[in-house]
Amino acid sequence: MSNRLVPGFTPPRVPYRKAFDPSCGCEKRILKPPAGFHAMTTGRMRGDILRRPNYNHVHGEQRIAGLNPKKYTQRKDLAAGMTDDGIILHLYAGNGNLARAIYKNRARGHILVDRAVNPRLKNELRNAVVHEKSMDKFLNEDLPQITDRITLVDIDPFGSPAPAIKTFFANYKVRNPLRVAVTDGYANFLALNKDSERGQRNVRNLYLSTHAGDGSSKNQLRLLDNLMNQMALRYNLRIRRVNEAQKYLPTGSKTIYAGYQVTPT
């Protein structure tokens, strides 16, 4: 069991305590990390002790929402001032944390798309239509049939949102102002891709621009902005980034949250 710590940290002595484990009916030694640290209990980093992210400034609603505070704040800011006269399209709706915490009362209807949508959402949201299928299938087959006015599309995948962004704009004609909320976790791969030909090609194919920088979130944001600018040129739109936030975890994982205002010209 390794005790991988945040770089620059001296490992504190980790006390153990005994606790009853109902799965085997016996007592087991349980790792009890000191305050301010937490132990990874599953996955590749099982047993590693990591410093807790500092979420001390985050209170109540944000924690309950089950969302990262950066994501919560960025989405809340983007949705501010929205009235309930349009439809919100939730791409990668999943568990519905964003739908519940941010968008619930900001639309007269919701379209929820994911391989698996939380079944409770149908009753919790006003006029919710659920598409439980692959994103490709929805974007290519269902989206072109939608005539409702979409006022916001939330694109919240694992990894890169670029394929969904491109297919969305190819299949939805923007006739009214539209807000686009994006989560982009591709920065986690950017550094790996930097020097390989394959990596460069991946970035070009995904973001329609060159991998001219490092694996930083700043570079990732540049690629995302470039992609949105390409969408603006291709579909005759005005697209402006209105906000962004960046999440870092002690594991080194990073994600960008960005909001765009799209207007037809």
Ligand SMILES: C[S@@+](CC[C@H](N)C(=O)[O-])C[C@H]1O[C@@H](n2cnc3c(N)ncnc32)[C@H](O)[C@@H]1O
């Ligand atoms: C970050 S989670 C979404 C979280 C959700 N927006 C929320 O607020 O609770 C990403 C979701 O993408 C879905 N997903 C991943 N690949 C997909 C695909 N090809 N088609 C449809 N859904 C997909 C997963 O099922 C997962 O629920």
